[in-house]
Amino acid sequence: AQTVTQSQPEMSVQEAETVTLSCTYDTSESDYYLFWYKQPPSRQMILVIRQEAYKQQNATENRFSVNFQKAAKSFSLKISDSQLGDAAMYFCAYARREKLTFGTGTRLTIIP
Amino acid sequence: EPEVTQTPSHQVTQMGQEVILRCVPISNHLYFYWYRQILGQKVEFLVSFYNNEISEKSEIFDDQFSVERPDGSNFTLKIRSTKLEDSAMYFCASSESFDNEQFFGPGTRLTVL
Numbered sequence: 001a002q003t004v005t006q007s008q009p010e011m012s013v014q015e016a017e018t019v020t021l022s023c024t025y026d027t028s029e030s031d032y033y034l035f036w037y038k039q040p041p042s043r044q045m046i047l048v049i050r051q052e053a054y055k056q057q058n059a060t061e062n063r064f065s066v067n068f069q070k071a072a073k074s075f076s077l078k079i080s081d082s083q084l085g086d087a088a089m090y091f092c093a094y095a096r097r098e099k100l101t102f103g104t105g106t107r108l109t110i111i112p
Numbered sequence: 113e114p115e116v117t118q119t120p121s122h123q124v125t126q127m128g129q130e131v132i133l134r135c136v137p138i139s140n141h142l143y144f145y146w147y148r149q150i151l152g153q154k155v156e157f158l159v160s161f162y163n164n165e166i167s168e169k170s171e172i173f174d175d176q177f178s179v180e181r182p183d184g185s186n187f188t189l190k191i192r193s194t195k196l197e198d199s200a201m202y203f204c205a206s207s208e209s210f211d212n213e214q215f216f217g218p219g220t221r222l223t224v225l
Contacts, residue, residue, distance in 0.1 A: 033211060035213075037216075042218070043149075043201055043218075043219055044216065044219070045155070045203060045205075045216035045219075046216075047213055047214075047215075050213060091154065091155060093155075095214075097168070097210045098143055098160035098162070098207075098210045099157045099168055099170075100145075100147070100155075100157060100214060101157065102154045102155040102156070103154060104153070104154045105154060
């Protein structure tokens with residue numbers, strides 16, 4: 001079974017600084033997708049960024065980028081120029097066909 | 113921008129009662145999902161639904177759960193006899209295909225007393 005591990009239950013960063021959230025996963029598949037979702041206090045799940053496993057190029061989305069290391073099964077999220085609105089729970093997720101498997105999340109606090 | 117909607121936003125029920133959670137997926141999406149999140153825990157997959165049938169379900173999705181697409185727009189999750197441990201946030205999601213982004217609704221908070 002696929003598992004997703006987020007080893008940092010909580011992280012904090014100064015506003016305007018850069019922070020990296022870690023995620024590792026376990027799978028025997030070669031074709032899959034990885035995602036980072038953000039869950040603010042409203043508890044809505046919002047997609048931050050997506051990475052296809054067959055793509056070697058790391059995905060970027062404005063201030064958000066990933067470091068995808070397929071051999072190491074690592075998928076970290078870098079947030080540049082952190083803003084107060086980035087404060088949320090961040091979940092890493094693995095998808096093989098329909099099912100999303102989530103990690104336990106990292107609570108990110110932004111320090112003004 | 114199209115979005116997934118869910119009703120009600122909060123449902124309170126007595127243990128043993130039946131509840132139906134409703135979702136309206138994005139109109140051109142073909143795949144529908146239910147997830148749940150017990151307070152303070154991770155989001156867990158319950159079931160996926162395609163072409164009017166369940167395509168995958170988790171071990172959580174036992175006989176007390178069922179899903180239905182009663183018409184062209186709604187997608188429902190029924191819990192036949194609720195238990196205290198069913199208290200959670202239930203998220204509906206939809207996607208165009210199985211390998212596309214899943215768009216999540218705002219969730220229904222279910223409280224079982």
